[in-house]
Amino acid sequence: MFESAEIDHAIDKETYESEVPALREALLEAQFELQQQKRFPVIVLINGIEGAGKGETVKLLNEWMDPRLIEVRTFDQQTDEELARPPAWRYWRMLPAKGRMGIFFGNWYSQMLQARVHGVIKDPRLDQSINGAERLEKMLCDEGALIFKFWFHLSKKQMKARLKALADDPLHSWRISPLDWQQSQTYDKFVKYGERILRRTSRDYAPWHVIAGMDPRYRSLAVGKILLEGLQGALKRPKIHPDKVSAAPLGPSVDQANLLDSLDLTLRLAKDDYEEQLITEQARLSGLMRDKRMRRHALIAVFEGNDAAGKGGAIRRVAAALDPRQYSIVPIAAPTEEERAHPYMWRFWRHLPARGKFTVFDRSWYGRVLVERIEGFCSPADWLRAYGEINDFEEQITDAGVIVVKFWLAIDKQTQMERFEEREQIPFKRFKITEDDWRNREKWDAYRGAVGDMVDRTSTEISPWTLIEANDKRWARVKVLRTLNQALEEAFEKSDKQAKKHKK
Secondary structure, eight states: OOHHHHSOOOOOHHHHHHHHHHHHHHHHHHHHHHHHHOOOOEEEEEEEOTTSSHHHHHHHHHHHSOGGGEEEEEOOSOOHHHHTSOTTHHHHTTOOOTTOEEEEESOHHHHHHHHHHTTSSOHHHHHHHHHHHHHHHHHHHHTTOEEEEEEEEOOHHHHHHHHHHHHTOTTTGGGOOHHHHHHHHSHHHHHHHHHHHHHHHOBTTBOEEEEEOSOHHHHHHHHHHHHHHHHHHHHHSSSSSOOOOOSOOOOOOSSOOOGGGGOOTTOOOOHHHHHHHHHHHHHHHHHHHHSGGGGGOEEEEEEEESTTSSHHHHHHHHHTTSOGGGEEEEEOOSOOHHHHTSOTTHHHHTTOOOTTOEEEEESOGGGGGTHHHHHTSSOHHHHHHHHHHHHHHHHHHHHTTEEEEEEEEEOOHHHHHHHHHHHHHSGGGGGGOOHHHHHHHTTHHHHHHHHHHHHHHHOOSSSOEEEEEOSSHHHHHHHHHHHHHHHHHHHHHHHHHHHHHHHO
């Protein structure tokens, strides 16, 4: 895989100087067109052998192009803020917006490769990381991103010669880091596992480009031309990727039966019972959130439901049990301009809580398979694909210790009408009712079907849906609190067992 990059590739000075002006002009034009169109972001992943010219090449790209439209990100040691969240959080929050280019050093490939070379992880974990990288890149490309992956290569002999030359040069010896010398000792392992990663993750939508790194002029022209060709091709296409469905279609409902039909919406709590149980469950939640075992976890509660089902009231009863410093509430409405300029899941990744904290999502990432599906705000390819992307997202965050509790608050059509009319008649509730609520009511059956599909495809062992009978608000509020408490207790018990297992 790296043989061609280890032979002598060289460009003479005259040829280089004759080609650079036209290449630079074309790159600037493509960059300007990218910024004007604002149709997709560009992500450049920089990987490879130390000393192969990665930093020098990126520095040159900043000189050839407009650096104001390029975001160079370096992911070195994780900060405390990053360590308290799932591993991918640090990358998601740095993704460039449409019309911009992001260049990532120390990206997801660097992390998994270094971990395997130094024995921090074994092959099964490496393969798991490789699969995760593939899913991430597929999702980003399906959302329109253009990804370039560069591996800068040197043979072992070339690497040692380059390090010696730098060490002997008083003006440039400072550029050699401990990692450079360390990699000279682990070169064979680094190349072995690097090849494994490239072989597994070079795809038509995000291929790897192996760059011979010994000759600066050669590698600079090679990288510049690859970027230019990819940019020009993407800018000319009507769509960065066609709308092709990459998920299994939904099967027809033969008898029209729906999971929501199984709910007993007549369930009620008397006022006295409600007040007693509410206080009990709130006290229980308060204690669990202060438990020292919470330091291993973060908690996310997702609230979805029919309009006027009582999500806000349930959230207030949850919040009333807690110290305001422990939680945040994230209301999800129509995306802002900034959010529309990023992949769909970006707006949710950026709000993930740190360990020990609790985030409530008042509506959530499930909007894509609910309102966006029903209202036609995204294509069928988008919302069909979203089920798998959501499951992958929830698996990633639960693997990192996040407890995900998802609620659908269900009411019947008559109860919704009564609450709508009440909101119109009571001044301090009037702000809650909008034209959208009435319009959504006309699509009751469509939403009912979408909810059934959502639960069928995304209620998993790691993050199941809890359907809440919400015709009676008292019953719903207590059930929400009790479910949160049960989820926390089960997670604590599971992590206790894992901790004991690791001690043995």
